[in-house]
Amino acid sequence: MYLYALIPSVFETVSDPATSAAATIAAVASASPLRGWEAIRAADGIGICVTGTVIVFVALTAISLFIALLPHLLAALGPWLPEIHSHHDQPLPTASDSSAEQTRRLAATVAWARHQQRP
Amino acid sequence: MDILFDFLKTTGFYQMTPGNLAMIAIGLLFIALAIIKDYEPLLLLPIGFGTIVGNIPSIESMALGVYDQGSVLSYLYFGVSQGIFPPLIFLGIGAMTDFSTMLSNPKLVMLGAAAQAGIFLTLLGALAMGFSPEEAAAIGIIGGADGPTAIFLASKLAPHLLGAIAIAAYSYMALVPVIQPPIMRLLTTRKERLIRMKPPRQVTRHERILFPIAGFLICAMIAPGSLSLIGMLFLGNLLKESTVTERLANTARNAMIDIVTILLGFSVGASTDAQQFLTRQSLMIFGLGAASFAIATAAGVLFAKLMNLFLTDKINPLIGAAGVSAVPDSARVAQMVGQKEDPHNLLLMHAMAPNVAGVIGSAVAAGVLWSVMVG
Numbered sequence: 001m002y003l004y005a006l007i008p009s010v011f012e013t014v015s016d017p018a019t020s021a022a023a024t025i026a027a028v029a030s031a032s033p034l035r036g037w038e039a040i041r042a043a044d045g046i047g048i049c050v051t052g053t054v055i056v057f058v059a060l061t062a063i064s065l066f067i068a069l070l071p072h073l074l075a076a077l078g079p080w081l082p083e084i085h086s087h088h089d090q091p092l093p094t095a096s097d098s099s100a101e102q103t104r105r106l107a108a109t110v111a112w113a114r115h116q117q118r119p
Numbered sequence: 120m121d122i123l124f125d126f127l128k129t130t131g132f133y134q135m136t137p138g139n140l141a142m143i144a145i146g147l148l149f150i151a152l153a154i155i156k157d158y159e160p161l162l163l164l165p166i167g168f169g170t171i172v173g174n175i176p177s178i179e180s181m182a183l184g185v186y187d188q189g190s191v192l193s194y195l196y197f198g199v200s201q202g203i204f205p206p207l208i209f210l211g212i213g214a215m216t217d218f219s220t221m222l223s224n225p226k227l228v229m230l231g232a233a234a235q236a237g238i239f240l241t242l243l244g245a246l247a248m249g250f251s252p253e254e255a256a257a258i259g260i261i262g263g264a265d266g267p268t269a270i271f272l273a274s275k276l277a278p279h280l281l282g283a284i285a286i287a288a289y290s291y292m293a294l295v296p297v298i299q300p301p302i303m304r305l306l307t308t309r310k311e312r313l314i315r316m317k318p319p320r321q322v323t324r325h326e327r328i329l330f331p332i333a334g335f336l337i338c339a340m341i342a343p344g345s346l347s348l349i350g351m352l353f354l355g356n357l358l359k360e361s362t363v364t365e366r367l368a369n370t371a372r373n374a375m376i377d378i379v380t381i382l383l384g385f386s387v388g389a390s391t392d393a394q395q396f397l398t399r400q401s402l403m404i405f406g407l408g409a410a411s412f413a414i415a416t417a418a419g420v421l422f423a424k425l426m427n428l429f430l431t432d433k434i435n436p437l438i439g440a441a442g443v444s445a446v447p448d449s450a451r452v453a454q455m456v457g458q459k460e461d462p463h464n465l466l467l468m469h470a471m472a473p474n475v476a477g478v479i480g481s482a483v484a485a486g487v488l489w490s491v492m493v494g
Contacts, residue, residue: 043252049239060232067225
């Protein structure tokens with residue numbers, strides 16, 4: 001009986017080209033007789049809920065365990081791990097560096113000026 | 120004269136419906152909340168304006184709206200409907216996120232898992248209200264308090280509900296400072312709110328570099344459905360932490376995330392055409408969304424209290440509410456509620472740990488739901 005009630009509503013919406021697929025699905029959903037505990041049981045809602053929660057906990061527990069073990073792991077692997085130099089750790093330019101840079105710029109400027117004055 | 124009358128019939132004034140007017144009012148409300156109240160302005164402003172754009176009636180023969188094939192808006196909406204924008208946003212989030220506090224106190228990761236209870240309990244509620252399992256899963260993910268994840272899963276499982284789910288998710292994310300504090304105060308005693316936590320330890324660079332790689336492998340192996348979200352999140356973080364790709368990290372966390380946020384917010388707003396949006400289902404989704412945020416907050420706080428039964432170094436249960444992955448708002452709320460009891464108690468850095476764990480947790484939950492529903 002439920003199926004009988006459902007089918008005409010679906011075909012009505014499909015036959016109307018102006019009606020979107022969304023409306024069809026909405027019609028099916030609204031025509032669905034299942035509500036409350038019946039619907040949860042029919043869709044195995046509790047199973048999905050428990051499985052999903054367990055998987056999320058397993059994933060984050062695994063991450064948590066990895067993080068907890070990471071310092072020990074790094075300590076054990078210490079001798080074999082390469083030194084990591086951050087690009088942010090580069091030494092700041094020294095006074096001699098800046099004077100070298102100034103000299104280079106000055107030379108470039110002089111060269112450009114002489115190039116401009118060539119006949 | 121006939122031409123003039125024909126033209127007048129094509130104007131928005133002639134074709135306007137009460138539904139369109141109501142949606143334009145909602146769009147204006149979002150813009151007002153963004154500008155006046157500063158509630159999630161980066162999201163609410165483009166969504167609000169998009170809502171106004173999406174509710175200007177147009178001629179049927181003209182391809183203008185997001186649902187009209189070949190229209191400009193439909194191409195912008197393609198990034199939403201195909202789930203392209205959410206992973207790009209995750210790339211930017213990864214490039215912004217500092218996992219240091221989480222790495223320094225790994226037990227706080229569990230709070231991010233506990234808060235995902237909101238997703239699965241809301242799924243049950245949605246099923247009970249008559250939604251199909253796919254729709255219920257897409258609605259449940261609102262409880263993850265993660266807009267991009269909600270859009271991603273809705274686009275895969277219930278595209279016809281995408282507009283309502285996205286608007287509900289972002290609206291409640293903006294309302295985190297309103298929804299969470301009463302629940303947090305209700306579930307904690309003053310003594311608990313006064314708990315001071317140990318300062319986090321210094322995290323080495325090796326740890327910060329190895330974590331995104333290992334974190335991705337763990338999550339993707341357990342829940343492959345979360346591959347694109349988690350992959351982009353951890354790629355973004357590796358770009359940041361490696362420090363050898365500073366230009367890429369900068370682009371991901373600044374220019375790219377801003378561009379995608381504009382496109383996503385605007386096109387989601389434009390998808391809220393009154394004929395599609397103003398339905399009984401949308402109202403039910405908004406109700407379930409509010410419930411999911413409340414459940415997620417309560418689950419995080421209660422789980423922190425449960426953990427305190429076994430821990431010597433107690434956790435301030437307020438940071439459990441930060442497991443709701445609205446980054447960084449729920450962490451800020453934990454700090455704000457904690458400081459009302461003790462102005463010198465700095466909870467923000469501790470709250471960031473469950474907050475970022477919640478982002479991972481909600482992405483994993485989305486992957487699990489997607490796998491279960493299509494499997």
